[in-house]
Amino acid sequence: MNDPSTTEPFGPANTKPWEQLEECLDRGDGAEAGPFLERIGYAEAARSLSRLDRRHRERLLSCLEPEAAAELLEHLPDAESASMLESTEPEVAASVFEELSSDTQADVLVTLQPENAEALLAALDPVVADAAIDLAKFAPDTAGGLMVREFLSYDQRDSAAQIVNDLRSRIGEVEDYAVQYIYVTGPRAGLVGVLRLRDLLFARNMKPASELMIGDPLSVRTDATLDDLADLFEARSFLGIPVLDESFALVGVVHKRDVDAALDERAESSRMRAQGIVGGEELRFMPLRLRSVRRLSWLSVNILLNLAAASVIAMHQDTLQSVIVLAVFLPMISDMSGCSGNQAVAVSMRELTLGIVRPIDVLYVWRKELQVGLVNGAALGVLVGLLAWAWQGDPMLGVVVGVALAVNTLVAVSIGGVVPLLLQRFKVDPALASGPILTTLTDVCGFLLALTLASAILT
Amino acid sequence: MNDPSTTEPFGPANTKPWEQLEECLDRGDGAEAGPFLERIGYAEAARSLSRLDRRHRERLLSCLEPEAAAELLEHLPDAESASMLESTEPEVAASVFEELSSDTQADVLVTLQPENAEALLAALDPVVADAAIDLAKFAPDTAGGLMVREFLSYDQRDSAAQIVNDLRSRIGEVEDYAVQYIYVTGPRAGLVGVLRLRDLLFARNMKPASELMIGDPLSVRTDATLDDLADLFEARSFLGIPVLDESFALVGVVHKRDVDAALDERAESSRMRAQGIVGGEELRFMPLRLRSVRRLSWLSVNILLNLAAASVIAMHQDTLQSVIVLAVFLPMISDMSGCSGNQAVAVSMRELTLGIVRPIDVLYVWRKELQVGLVNGAALGVLVGLLAWAWQGDPMLGVVVGVALAVNTLVAVSIGGVVPLLLQRFKVDPALASGPILTTLTDVCGFLLALTLASAILT
Numbered sequence: 040m041n042d043p044s045t046t047e048p049f050g051p052a053n054t055k056p057w058e059q060l061e062e063c064l065d066r067g068d069g070a071e072a073g074p075f076l077e078r079i080g081y082a083e084a085a086r087s088l089s090r091l092d093r094r095h096r097e098r099l100l101s102c103l104e105p106e107a108a109a110e111l112l113e114h115l116p117d118a119e120s121a122s123m124l125e126s127t128e129p130e131v132a133a134s135v136f137e138e139l140s141s142d143t144q145a146d147v148l149v150t151l152q153p154e155n156a157e158a159l160l161a162a163l164d165p166v167v168a169d170a171a172i173d174l175a176k177f178a179p180d181t182a183g184g185l186m187v188r189e190f191l192s193y194d195q196r197d198s199a200a201q202i203v204n205d206l207r208s209r210i211g212e213v214e215d216y217a218v219q220y221i222y223v224t225g226p227r228a229g230l231v232g233v234l235r236l237r238d239l240l241f242a243r244n245m246k247p248a249s250e251l252m253i254g255d256p257l258s259v260r261t262d263a264t265l266d267d268l269a270d271l272f273e274a275r276s277f278l279g280i281p282v283l284d285e286s287f288a289l290v291g292v293v294h295k296r297d298v299d300a301a302l303d304e305r306a307e308s309s310r311m312r313a314q315g316i317v318g319g320e321e322l323r324f325m326p327l328r329l330r331s332v333r334r335l336s337w338l339s340v341n342i343l344l345n346l347a348a349a350s351v352i353a354m355h356q357d358t359l360q361s362v363i364v365l366a367v368f369l370p371m372i373s374d375m376s377g378c379s380g381n382q383a384v385a386v387s388m389r390e391l392t393l394g395i396v397r398p399i400d401v402l403y404v405w406r407k408e409l410q411v412g413l414v415n416g417a418a419l420g421v422l423v424g425l426l427a428w429a430w431q432g433d434p435m436l437g438v439v440v441g442v443a444l445a446v447n448t449l450v451a452v453s454i455g456g457v458v459p460l461l462l463q464r465f466k467v468d469p470a471l472a473s474g475p476i477l478t479t480l481t482d483v484c485g486f487l488l489a490l491t492l493a494s495a496i497l498t
Numbered sequence: 499m500n501d502p503s504t505t506e507p508f509g510p511a512n513t514k515p516w517e518q519l520e521e522c523l524d525r526g527d528g529a530e531a532g533p534f535l536e537r538i539g540y541a542e543a544a545r546s547l548s549r550l551d552r553r554h555r556e557r558l559l560s561c562l563e564p565e566a567a568a569e570l571l572e573h574l575p576d577a578e579s580a581s582m583l584e585s586t587e588p589e590v591a592a593s594v595f596e597e598l599s600s601d602t603q604a605d606v607l608v609t610l611q612p613e614n615a616e617a618l619l620a621a622l623d624p625v626v627a628d629a630a631i632d633l634a635k636f637a638p639d640t641a642g643g644l645m646v647r648e649f650l651s652y653d654q655r656d657s658a659a660q661i662v663n664d665l666r667s668r669i670g671e672v673e674d675y676a677v678q679y680i681y682v683t684g685p686r687a688g689l690v691g692v693l694r695l696r697d698l699l700f701a702r703n704m705k706p707a708s709e710l711m712i713g714d715p716l717s718v719r720t721d722a723t724l725d726d727l728a729d730l731f732e733a734r735s736f737l738g739i740p741v742l743d744e745s746f747a748l749v750g751v752v753h754k755r756d757v758d759a760a761l762d763e764r765a766e767s768s769r770m771r772a773q774g775i776v777g778g779e780e781l782r783f784m785p786l787r788l789r790s791v792r793r794l795s796w797l798s799v800n801i802l803l804n805l806a807a808a809s810v811i812a813m814h815q816d817t818l819q820s821v822i823v824l825a826v827f828l829p830m831i832s833d834m835s836g837c838s839g840n841q842a843v844a845v846s847m848r849e850l851t852l853g854i855v856r857p858i859d860v861l862y863v864w865r866k867e868l869q870v871g872l873v874n875g876a877a878l879g880v881l882v883g884l885l886a887w888a889w890q891g892d893p894m895l896g897v898v899v900g901v902a903l904a905v906n907t908l909v910a911v912s913i914g915g916v917v918p919l920l921l922q923r924f925k926v927d928p929a930l931a932s933g934p935i936l937t938t939l940t941d942v943c944g945f946l947l948a949l950t951l952a953s954a955i956l957t
Binding site for chain 1: 548665698729766773779780787793826838845856869873941
């Protein structure tokens with residue numbers, strides 16, 4: 040019996056797995072690398088890979104058995120799998136590629152540089168090549184792009200005994216396909232039912248599939264979107280849904296786990312964009328040039344946004360000079376309002392994800408945020424106003440700072456709550472754009488409030 | 499054949515599902531509500547629920563059949579399920595509770611107010627009550643807290659035919675348990691193997707389970723953590739793992755989907771904390787008081803952090819007054835550095851999640867961030883420096899602003915990259931604390947740099 044606390048996947052605690060892997064490769068005897076990866080697990084291996092130096096990375100695939108190499112690639116992001124295949128000789132790459140599952144084949148194929156894709160396709164078994172090209176035609180986040188071609192189907196006239204006998208002879212395949220359901224087809228490969236292994240288990244030998252199956256099964260077309268699929272898997276506890284082409288022929292199966300993975304990937308990418316990592320995943324083993332350029336592309340947009348807030352201050356420079364103590368509180372107003380607005384953004388994004396609000400519910404959200412904004416604005420305004428008074432000894436300074444913060448909190452939660460809905464409605468990614476829009480508007484508004492109030496009351 | 503594009507879950511497009519549900523309840527005939535929920539799907543129903551007014555929410559559970567009510571609760575957050583049960587009479591609540599899966603029972607039980615939990619337990623079948631209390635003792639994010647007690651196990655001496663016959667007689671249960679594996683036990687309920695349905699399918703009638711099973715199965719103890727479980731499910735493609743108690747007896751099964759759900763919940767909660775929603779989930783149908791207080795508790799900590807940056811400006815007020823134009827650029831330095839730092843935080847959080855870096859890799863991360871910081875700091879410094887010169891016509895102002903931003907970018911990416919690792923190492927939630935620490939330190943450092951440089955060069 041295994042106790043997870045004792046299944047430490049590394050060797051000696053002070054030798055890192057990637058160092059052990061490099062040693063394996065250095066000893067020239069690549070055959071060791073395969074069992075080593077198996078031992079540490081392919082998920083851990085995929086992590087270690089990112090810490091290998093380039094020379095070792097490039098040699099790894101050719102050292103492994105094609106099955107082991109393919110298993111490793113299945114655990115890597117598509118971009119990384121593609122780059123590993125590109126740095127391997129086409130013949131070796133082809134033998135690894137043939138061991139990949141059909142959906143990974145398609146994903147990797149569209150990620151390869153065109154000239155490398157051609158070299159690879161030329162080295163492949165033409166049947167595998169055609170199948171991969173076929174699948175690669177589907178958009179990635181659709182049923183066609185997510186489905187696998189590996190499934191089991193039988194004609195509706197086949198008997199339980201025939202099916203069991205055939206399964207028995209294909210037991211290896213059955214294992215590989217992680218089969219939960221067997222599909223039953225009628226004329227022209229049209230899907231007419233789903234047969235569960237457990238129903239086959241309890242069946243009389245001579246019963247035909249048509250009497251054992253669950254009829255009128257749920258299915259999707261190849262162009263069903265990721266959101267369609269997510270809704271279906273959420274509503275029903277299926278592990279896979281059959282996919283039909285335009286002529287209603289069964290062409291593949293979308294597995295729940297692949298839909299979940301695609302959803303995770305999309306959510307993760309949106310989270311990274313919200314924090315300014317735009318244009319693709321960044322991991323620190325990637326080239327410096329790529330990392331710098333991607334980050335800078337986002338930061339330079341940010342300079343332009345900042346000019347708006349800077350202009351407000353520039354226009355009120357004289358006021359600020361005569362009430363210089365206000366400069367102490369401007370960053371605080373800016374930061375506090377930003378935080379209040381961000382809280383509202385977070386709740387809106389969460390409610391959009393859960394489907395509790397829809398892009399059309401702008402007024403509902405605004406009303407709910409105004410309530411919080413009134414309470415929190417009043418509380419924060421009084422708190423920071425008193426603080427300003429106590430610190431600088433000027434009650435009117437407290438009034439200016441407090442009122443500016445109170446009103447700007449109301450503005451910030453309104454913007455923060457409503458902007459994600461509006462962006463979604465106009466098909467702009469709310470994760471990417473909500474933050475910058477919020478910061479720019481709350482800064483402009485906060486500085487304007489504070490400086491206008493100051494010029495009226497304090498000068 | 500179903501096409502998802504035609505399976506619109508709502509009725510007429512202009513009547514919202516919660517309005518239809520309210521009408522159902524208002525017509526007095528609650529029996530309609532059950533089929534209505536079934537028709538729109540329980541996931542959609544869970545969403546609609548948040549838009550019902552209180553009166554209708556409170557009446558809903560008592561209108562439904564216990565099975566339907568339980569199915570609905572399975573789709574709600576535990577806090578919401580508990581509050582729905584609390585507003586229902588204990589006898590009705592008990593009959594609904596008995597239909598919940600064992601893990602949901604335990605989760606809901608610990609979420610109820612103590613006096614309500616007692617009332618519910620008193621109204622329950624004692625066997626159900628004891629089982630729920632037993633399960634509720636386990637910490638929520640452990641194998642004990644995540645496992646279900648519903649599983650199938652047979653003695654190793656049972657034959658294939660005996661097992662199939664018994665399964666046949668319990669087909670309803672088998673359906674409910676979503677069975678993939680059957681567990682095989684030896685003396686004292688000790689787990690000795692796992693039997694797959696498909697192996698049973700191909701078995702000779704008289705073979706005992708001990709010859710059909712896969713021996714020495716992977717298992718966990720009740721105290722295995724969520725991270726242990728995540729690692730196991732990531733490394734192996736299992737749908738469930740058996741759970742053993744201190745005496746190695748089989749007591750439950752942890753399903754992959756429950757581990758995935760717990761991981762999602764944890765990630766979501768950490769994401770919300772990163773954006774200042776602290777102390778529990780906020781959804782806009784929650785009471786205003788709760789929403790305001792939770793948000794304020796976080797904002798008031800933020801005031802204290804802001805005082806650090808404000809103090810820097812207060813100490814250099816004279817410098818600022820004599821070079822008032824610098825006030826135009828201070829918010830820009832603060833915001834740009836914050837953005838650069840946030841990018842580094844995002845990459846560190848991502849790499850921590852993927853396991854590519856570990857809390858001990860501080861130096862590796864710092865080195866990688868310094869490289870980006872040098873390039874991006876130089877680029878941004880030159881850009882903003884030239885901008886300041888061009889806008890205000892003072893080359894030395896450009897130097898002060900540019901140098902301050904360049905150096906502060908280096909500081910920001912260092913802090914942003916390293917702080918999440920340090921926090922993780924000292925067991926502080928990096929999602930919660932990285933942002934505020936970053937903002938405070940970069941503001942203090944940026945203002946200090948700009949104002950000190952200005953007092954040396956510009957005054």
